[in-house]
Amino acid sequence: MTTFGIDAECGRLIEYDTAAELRELCKSGELDGALPLGGGSNILFTGACRDLTVIHCRNTAFSIRETDNCGIVEVSAAAGCVLDTLCEQTAAAGLWGLENLSGIPGEIGGAVVQNVGAYGAELGDVVARVNCLNVKTNEFVTLTGEECRYGYRDSVFKHHPAKEQLIVTEAVLTLRRDGVPNLSYSGLKERIGRMSGLNLSPTVMRGEVMAMRNGKLPDPKKTGSAGSFFKNPVVSLEFHAEIEKRYGDRVPGHKVTDSDGLERIKLSAAWLIDKSGCKQFSAGGASLWPLQPLVIVNTEGAATGADVINLEKQIIATVRTRFGVELVPEVIHI
Template sequence: MHEILTDYPLDDCNSFGFSARSRLAVLVRSEEDLRSALTDPRLKHLPRRLIGGGSNIVLSSDFDGVTLLMRIAGRRLVQENSDHWLVEAAAGEIWHDFVRWTLAEGYPGLENLALIPGTVGASPVQNIGAYGIELADRFDTLRAFDTETGSFVAFGREDCAFAYRDSVFKHHPGRYVVTSVRFRLPRPWQPVLTYPDIAATFNAAAAVRPEAVFDEVVAVRGRKLPDPAVIGNAGSFFQNPIVPATLHDALKADYPKLGGYLQPDGRIKLSAAWLVEQSGFKGVRLGHVGVYDKHALILVNHGGGSAAEITALAGEIKAGVRAKFGVQLVEEPVFV
């Protein structure tokens, strides 16, 4: 049975480190905790929200409701055959720890997604991705609680409607609470070395081990991205915009160094970091917050910052990029 905590501090529950409190909180350590908390008559009429690792949120203020803190743990091999490993992790597992565990157990395939902050439960919501792989590429099924029907449901890949940093769960906020996710990891394993930052380390003629890819991804991300335990941040703050090919070609004529990745529908994905840096925002500081001086896509809390300051800085960046390039940036973190 769940325990209700009062006046709960959320400073350690969001990677920006913003100070905020929740009137009530429940540590969800099992599916039964979740079900009982969501049907508890003492909580039923209060506003509620779910926080996992807090790595993709901006806490705007104290919350006069109940915060469910996802803490369900567990990971296991479900099935193994000649063409895949099927592994499962509970929603409260730390994503990077889970990736490291899969390699230690001999189930490679997620190494390109190493060091992405957050929990397993949040990974399909955002359809996390890095260095040539999206979660959708390795996804099998997930289990979630439907707060409208009061029952647990299963989602297959098509049900999730995955797209770039998007899924069906983003379009029905609050309805579904993910409790576990299964991943289908193909075998024999093949390295994904499509990104120059990663491929440059490896000799094309030599055998590549999954642990080496994992180590290189961790090293590259470590050089570029600040540790939230040291400098508060929510990782990449803006999505890479996807624009019509005509706009990309026009911008390329004016800015020859503009890159781009062709999408299946013919549009071009641009680097939000490049756009922000070329607009003059890299290293800029506004009050207690700023743009990280080593990566223009990371907004940071230097200490004592607030959601209001982050919102103001993000607004200035979006306006600056729009004025210079005619491209509209969209935030990745959720403002709550």
Template sequence: MSCFHLEEYVDLQPHNTFGVTVTARYFFRINNTGDLEVLLNSSLFHENRYFILGGGSNTLFAKEKFDGIILKNEIKGIEILSEDDNNTDLRVGAGVEWTSLVDYCIHNDLGGLENLSLIPGTVGAAPIQNVGAYGAELSDVLLDVEVFDMNTGQLAKMSKEECKLQYRDSVFKQTLKKVMICFVTIRTTKALFHGVDAGNAAIQQVLRELGVSKPSIRSVSEAVCILRRRKLPDPKVTGNAGSFFKNVVIDEALRHSIKKIDKDVPLFLRPEGLHVIPAACLIEKCGWKGRQIGQAGVSASHALVLVNLGGATGCDIVCLAELIVRDVEFKFGVLLTHEVNIVK
């Protein structure tokens, strides 16, 4: 195959924020859609399984070998697609780091992403689980995505509606798994139209500490960064992939039974009217916060975050996650689901 981006037996430890050791049989960097076309015309592609990798910040490799092709999305570029008095639309390469995009927006006084500051990973992965934090989600700003169909080699544009973005979910996690997102288009706001969302109590508290009375997108971004650094372990220091489990959306019957078991379990209401229980609270109430088994552990500062304390394997972390799921189900009758993508 005439493709110079192909590497063999590549150590993926620097490519996953859990920092687990795993060797990829083949590793292929995608810089443009032409690279994908070359790949699709090769026998190598048809003889092997593949996995699309961005920054590896929401991925856990369960085994020490990945006997297939890792497709590392490195499509770059931030392009102004259009602008008027109110908005600027940006078309962004899927391989751009999310934090670089947020920095670009803050630097150019473009609003909409400030509450999503400091989320690791790439722009192309953001629609996969509709990244969200501090009351904001990608769905607030997304216009469309351009995808490459790995079965047919066709390029297509998908509207936000077609992406079916929901709480940490999308069509890409459900029925449309064989596409690579190549570009993402978002709509940002211009200075006079920023809807600065400092309504979140935690953000307000930090803004007070900073002495900010009139929040700007920059000060909200700074507050979010401070909050995140206080709460979440830095993957450069302690391997982790952020929240390992999703918060639990519950119906009325489950709400009653959980309140009978423990009336102190907090509930919050999502904008679409669904009750949600913080999974961290259930994990903490089962005594897991700060515990470790071997080198795999539960963060002492956030019970939703599983950590690699040094030398844990993917399998160690998967086993720990299974124990937690079992305990929470036994105590509360709630089945936790993974937010992190486990590659077997």
């Protein structure tokens, strides 16, 4: 049930179909300490978890609703809806908003928690509200997009104490019929720029995004991974200047503004890993994807959670020594 394809055993797996069923499970105490699992595409089981209960939503439904607000369409998707299916179907319906996220594995519940992002877009940009079950109170709650406190691969869901866990049951997204393509990622803009005379639709954008992804990332059906293993580190302008001084050359990064309005620099974790000489590193059955060193792969399907952790530790230590930058994993460790 995970894209890493690493053997792991949990004590119990409960699959449910409706929010009402989830509430019943909560009432009978079944959800205490339980782990919600979506498509398992951003999670690493580091060892046996025989005391753990894993829960998974089987509901894949979604619906599209026109609103009175001209051009705006609300799309509701159950937690178990596959994100890429939603990207495909909404693009086919002529709706703008999800096309840049095409090809990201996983389900809506996981995507809402992780605030997935790619090619200049983040899911948080289009989240209107999220319906969840609060495990402590056994009550349904609705969070607005703002209340989800979205940041870079971050959300309020990641900061709730385990006992007050919020289990996502449904997300409502705001997409647009009259939207415009998001070309803020320069590589995508260049590609589209070369396609003269084309009528740019969400489906065309989706096709270009998929083509870019396929050239760079491992196909989860063939090679196990959890996508980008580390987050791109965000540092102060002063620290960036200091790293460049120490390195003796340009260290690529781009300006971002954090929640306090402060300008900071987002570095490329892939570049740091490459320039630290980690590209050839391996540990047991785990290694780095040759086309994208930010991705740790289960090389031939025989890696263990411990192999991945060993490789992760080697990379973190080497980048720290070379650049003084602390890499933080994006992938959730259990």
